[in-house]
Amino acid sequence: QLQLQESGPGLVKPSETLSLTCAVSGGSISSTTSFWGWIRQPPGKGLEWIGTVYYSGSAYYNPSLKSRVTMSVDTSKNQFSLKLISVTATDTAMYYCARVRGLAAPASGAFDVWGQGTLVTVSS
Amino acid sequence: QSALTQPPSASGSPGQSVTISCTGTSSDVGGYNYVSWYQQHPGKAPKLMIYEVGKRPSGVPDRFSGSKSGNTASLTVSGLQAEDEADYYCSSYAGSNNYVFGTGTKVTVL
Numbered sequence: 109q110l111q112l113q114e115s116g117p118g119l120v121k122p123s124e125t126l127s128l129t130c131a132v133s134g135g136s137i138s139s140t141t142s143f144w145g146w147i148r149q150p151p152g153k154g155l156e157w158i159g160t161v162y163y164s165g166s167a168y169y170n171p172s173l174k175s176r177v178t179m180s181v182d183t184s185k186n187q188f189s190l191k192l193i194s195v196t197a198t199d200t201a202m203y204y205c206a207r208v209r210g211l212a213a214p215a216s217g218a219f220d221v222w223g224q225g226t227l228v229t230v231s232s
Numbered sequence: 233q234s235a236l237t238q239p240p241s242a243s244g245s246p247g248q249s250v251t252i253s254c255t256g257t258s259s260d261v262g263g264y265n266y267v268s269w270y271q272q273h274p275g276k277a278p279k280l281m282i283y284e285v286g287k288r289p290s291g292v293p294d295r296f297s298g299s300k301s302g303n304t305a306s307l308t309v310s311g312l313q314a315e316d317e318a319d320y321y322c323s324s325y326a327g328s329n330n331y332v333f334g335t336g337t338k339v340t341v342l
Contacts, residue, residue, distance in 0.1 A: 217266030218283035
């Protein structure tokens, strides 16, 4: 079955760039019925949608983070990535990657498969 | 876009029912039938429980049900069990491939 696995540094310095990758296994990232998303959760707080990317490279971002976020897809490696620039302590969070079903697919608009998450701490 | 509004907490005794609300706007919850609900146990990733307002993925007990009226969606857990104690989040499609999550509700089984 489809599985997602996040990877990347667990510690990032303030003002630097947070970079994470999500490896997709058990299915193709080039599925026409799936989008791929990043969601984060600060310690003790709720979920926040960061953005969503399609296998073609089209990306959609949370307006509150849009100026600092870039998402991309590497179909040859069956993985997608997140970059968040100019990080501060408020970007400290558990970062999850997830599959988002397209609106013409079953379970439309739902984040139906999640990675286990990776904790990123922003600190000097 | 603002987070969808959920009550911070809800509780019920084993066997009882609990209903959680999720209030948005006509640009998200009220505008689309793409509301989903997630259960999150401590230290775990969220798990999809309801999609498209009231549909259940395979494997989710039929004790979990969802509905929507106007700009407010609801999740009802009937016949509460100890393992239902968790945080619950709603999410809605908000147009143009944007999504928004709710503020989260902690459900306690008394």
